[in-house]
Amino acid sequence: MWEYLMETHHPSYNDWIATSIGGAAFGESLHRLSAMVFDNTATGSNRTWREIGGFLVNPMGGLNRIIHGDATRVQRNPADRLPGDFHSNFEVGLRTIGEDQMWESDTTRVYIRAAFAYGDPFGGDTEKPFDSFTFDLQLNFGDVSGIGHAKINGLLFAYPLSESDNSTHLLTANQHFTYINNSAYELGGQTFSAGYLSKIDGNDVALVTKLEANGILMGATKSDYEDFTGRSYCYGPGLGFSFATSLLRNNRPFFTLGHSSNWITSVNGDSADHYITYTYGRLDLPIQNFFGLGVEYNLYHAERKYDDFPDVIQRNPEVKLYMNWMAY
Numbered sequence: 332m333w334e335y336l337m338e339t340h341h342p343s344y345n346d347w348i349a350t351s352i353g354g355a356a357f358g359e360s361l362h363r364l365s366a367m368v369f370d371n372t373a374t375g376s377n378r379t380w381r382e383i384g385g386f387l388v389n390p391m392g393g394l395n396r397i398i399h400g401d402a403t404r405v406q407r408n409p410a411d412r413l414p415g416d417f418h419s420n421f422e423v424g425l426r427t428i429g430e431d432q433m434w435e436s437d438t439t440r441v442y443i444r445a446a447f448a449y450g451d452p453f454g455g456d457t458e459k460p461f462d463s464f465t466f467d468l469q470l471n472f473g474d475v476s477g478i479g480h481a482k483i484n485g486l487l488f489a490y491p492l493s494e495s496d497n498s499t500h501l502l503t504a505n506q507h508f509t510y511i512n513n514s515a516y517e518l519g520g521q522t523f524s525a526g527y528l529s530k531i532d533g534n535d536v537a538l539v540t541k542l543e544a545n546g547i548l549m550g551a552t553k554s555d556y557e558d559f560t561g562r563s564y565c566y567g568p569g570l571g572f573s574f575a576t577s578l579l580r581n582n583r584p585f586f587t588l589g590h591s592s593n594w595i596t597s598v599n600g601d602s603a604d605h606y607i608t609y610t611y612g613r614l615d616l617p618i619q620n621f622f623g624l625g626v627e628y629n630l631y632h633a634e635r636k637y638d639d640f641p642d643v644i645q646r647n648p649e650v651k652l653y654m655n656w657m658a659y
Contacts, residue, residue, distance in 0.1 A: 344599070345566050346606045348549040352521045356483045356508040358391075359461045363449060365389030367413060369396070378403075392645040414462070416451035420444075422625070424653025426471075428515045433648045437514060442479060442651070444469040450486075453499045455531045457489035460506075476512040483508040489528070497532040505543065515647040516631050517564060518607060520595075522552035522571070537579040545571040552605050555635060555643045565600035569593055585659045587613040603636040607631075621658055627651040 334342035368377070368385040382402050383467040386393030396402040422444045430435045450456030450463030464485040471479035507522040526543035551566035574625065575589035588611070595605040608631075615625040629649040636642045 345549055345551065348521050349519075351523070352506075352548065353508045356485055356506055356521075360449070360464055360466050360483050360485065361389040363391055363414070363461065363464075364447065364466065365392050366409065369412075371401070371404070371408045374405060392562070405520055414447075414450045415454050415456050418448040418463050419658045420655055421549050422653045422655035424625075424651055424655075426649060426651045428513065429648045430515070433650065437471065440474055441472045442469055443472075444509070444653075446530070452489055452501060452503070452528060453484055457486060457501075460487045461485045471513060474513050478510070479513055481508070481510040487523075492494045492506070498530065500527070500529040502526070503528050503543075507545070515649075516542045516633065516645065517553040518551070518609075520569075521548045521595075522546065522550070523548065524573075535581055537582070538576065539574045539579060541574070543573045545573065545591075546592065546594070547571060547595060548592065550605075552595060552607060552633070552635075554601050554603075556601055556640050559640070562600040563604065565595070565597035567598035569595035569605075581659075583615075583617065583657060584613075585615050585617070587611075587615075601640065604636045606634040608633075617657075622654070623657060624654050626651075626654070 334346060365388040367386040368381055368388055368401040369373075370381050373381055378583045380434045382393065385396075393402070416555060424444075425439050425441060426442050427433075427436045441517050443653045444467070446465065446467040449461075467480070467482040469479040469481075470477055483506075485506045486503060487506055492500040492502055494500070503524075503526040505524045505526055509518065509520045509522065509525060511518045519567070522545045524543040524545040526541060529540045531538045547569035549566055550569050551564050554563055554565050557563045571591060571593035573589065573591035577584045577585065577587040579585070590608070590610045592608045593608075595607070597605070609629070610632075611627065611629045612626040613622055613625065617623040627650070629647070629651075631645075631647045633645045634642065635645070
């Protein structure tokens with residue numbers, strides 16, 4: 332309504348898709364996360380702090396509770412308030428991004444990250460969309476943007492292929508929201524994917540593997556010729572695929588390896604095709620109880636092929652050293 336009735340410019344395609352589809356992913360995930368904080372049976376100071384905490388997680392949900400009187404009314408909680416499984420990871424550390432090579436790096440900066448895994452597709456949390464999802468938010472300090480990345484991967488549908496005492500294999504449909512913005516690169520998009528998801532259990536060790544073919548409804552990445560086009564980024568549809576595998580010990584990941592490749596063709600901004608790959612490896616070492624240390628390596632590579640300007644190839648490695656608190 333704001334775009335049509337208040338602004339002087341026509342709504343843009345990226346506003347249509349990012350606000351509606353991306354907003355649905357954010358709205359559903361924040362609604363479910365805030366429902367874990369809100370407790371309709373609580374009273375006194377416990378109730379007050381829960382309402383404040385839930386409001387911070389989901390401001391519109393908290394406002395609706397105030398308007399409808401649910402913020403103070405003592406009643407039953409919804410039956411699906413808590414997921415069957417929930418994992419969280421909070422980490423603080425240092426990150427350094429290189430320019431082509433790691434030793435050609437810029438300033439080392441501090442970051443804070445919070446990641447949540449809601450539900451377990453291998454445990455049957457697949458009945459409704461977003462019964463299982465991951466939510467990942469990173470805050471960067473001293474960089475071009477305070478929000479370094481925000482990622483949501485929601486399970487829409489799962490079909491069991493096979494299941495045994497020590498393995499489960501699923502075909503999945505998924506929705507993804509991606510936003511990355513730092514001094515080296517920019518990438519965002521609204522994506523739907525078809526995937527294969529499997530888990531093989533050993534004694535204390537498990538292997539989780541994920542393969543996905545992606546259809547990018549609207550992706551965006553940086554432009555190298557803002558002075559000519561007036562736009563700092565290009566956006567358009569595209570395709571991609573991704574792969575990730577994790578080794579878990581006592582249900583806690585200690586080694587993860589992944590890769591994604593994407594092609595985005597620009598429909599606004601420069602006339603160009605963007606080929607973007609992202610490879611990462613992560614090692615988490617538990618120290619005591621929930622506390623641990625870790626190291627992560629990321630490699631971003633992009634080839635931007637312009638119709639009217641010289642092509643650009645960009646390579647940026649990144650190293651993170653961190654301490655974290657995991658609840659599994």
